[in-house]
Amino acid sequence: MKALVYKGPGLKSWEDVPDPKILRNTDVIVKMLATTICGTDLHILKGDVPEVELGRILGHEGVGIITEIGSGVTQLAVGDKVILSCVSSCGRCSNCRQGLYSHCLDDEGVAGIGWIFGYMIDGTQAELVRVPFAENSVYKIPADMSDAEGILLSDILPTGFEMGVQYGQVQPGDVVAVIGSGPVGLSAVMTSRLYGPSKVIAIDLDSARLKRAGEFGATDTVNSGESDWKEQVLALTDGAGVDVAIEAVGVPLTFTMATEIVRPGGHVANIGVHGKSVDLKLNELWIKNIDITMGLVNTNTLGMLLKLVEGKKLPAEKFVTHEFAFDQMIEAYDVFGNAAKYDALKVLIH
Numbered sequence: 001m002k003a004l005v006y007k008g009p010g011l012k013s014w015e016d017v018p019d020p021k022i023l024r025n026t027d028v029i030v031k032m033l034a035t036t037i038c039g040t041d042l043h044i045l046k047g048d049v050p051e052v053e054l055g056r057i058l059g060h061e062g063v064g065i066i067t068e069i070g071s072g073v074t075q076l077a078v079g080d081k082v083i084l085s086c087v088s089s090c091g092r093c094s095n096c097r098q099g100l101y102s103h104c105l106d107d108e109g110v111a112g113i114g115w116i117f118g119y120m121i122d123g124t125q126a127e128l129v130r131v132p133f134a135e136n137s138v139y140k141i142p143a144d145m146s147d148a149e150g151i152l153l154s155d156i157l158p159t160g161f162e163m164g165v166q167y168g169q170v171q172p173g174d175v176v177a178v179i180g181s182g183p184v185g186l187s188a189v190m191t192s193r194l195y196g197p198s199k200v201i202a203i204d205l206d207s208a209r210l211k212r213a214g215e216f217g218a219t220d221t222v223n224s225g226e227s228d229w230k231e232q233v234l235a236l237t238d239g240a241g242v243d244v245a246i247e248a249v250g251v252p253l254t255f256t257m258a259t260e261i262v263r264p265g266g267h268v269a270n271i272g273v274h275g276k277s278v279d280l281k282l283n284e285l286w287i288k289n290i291d292i293t294m295g296l297v298n299t300n301t302l303g304m305l306l307k308l309v310e311g312k313k314l315p316a317e318k319f320v321t322h323e324f325a326f327d328q329m330i331e332a333y334d335v336f337g338n339a340a341k342y343d344a345l346k347v348l349i350h
Helices: 039-045 147-151 156-166 183-195 207-215 229-235 252-261 282-288 302-310 326-337
Strands: 002-008 011-016 028-035 062-069 081-084 128-131 138-140 175-179 199-204 220-223 242-247 262-270 291-294 320-324 346-349
Touching (some): 002 326, 062 147, 138 302, 175 252, 199 207, 207 220, 262 282, 326 346
Parallel strands (some): 175 242, 320 346
Antiparallel strands (some): 002 011, 062 081
16 A cells, blocks of 8 residues: 655655554554644654654544454444544543543553554554554544545544633633634634634734634634734733633744733633743733643544534534645645645645
């Protein structure tokens, strides 16, 4: 089969590799119909994730057809069309029984981390994929759901919803600010509307992405490149700050921005993947009674979000801006890696 293989920092190749095989009785093999690229894949290619071994197949999102099942799989069958969760989890350990799938204790390669696709085991940017713990890690896809809709449920919709909206405890009437209007930030914008906030403010440096944020549910936009960006945000509240500030970039500056615009008693929910430490001004923040949350997505809301996408309550297909065939994988990486140049959000590779 063909797959996208990590060859070292800055190096990747679409090449022939051996087909995957069933290793455990809870595995299934999936023939991929569609996959996509995540910012995490770009971090790996930059060498930011040294645990990833040379020769690893990248990717952790996908839609496909089951072609083979392990002897312990009873709830899935050959021919089922499924969404692959970006998090693999046994469903039995103490963490999984709390819904903390992101820290499955029985996962492969690294105990305590549920994200293993494209990290500790071969991932989804391939023609065939072995899926561990299949009955707790794939979801049957409705016959009338498109690949463009299904692919968004693998990772970014659950990430924006769980780490941003749920961890941020968005309530009806809240003013929510989302810093970063990339795919995950826009997922938080879109899914925050489920809780009835009075305003959703999108904050970004890119005017094109801010324009798009309005299509995803933002009521207001602020360009953070303007010197008075903070005053603009506060003017959209009663002057005290937002109820929930969601950070969806992953750099120290934007996290600090979130702490600067949240009101006393509010919430800062960090979604961004940070590669550098962040200075936390506890001497200023302790007296504001704010909650700060962060974490790796569990995908324990994937089933619920699937129903909302199926019912057209969440227009997930809006995220797909570019489509490619599998043999255009390298071109797809170029477009996604230069998103501003190509005005790209998510790429669908099928």
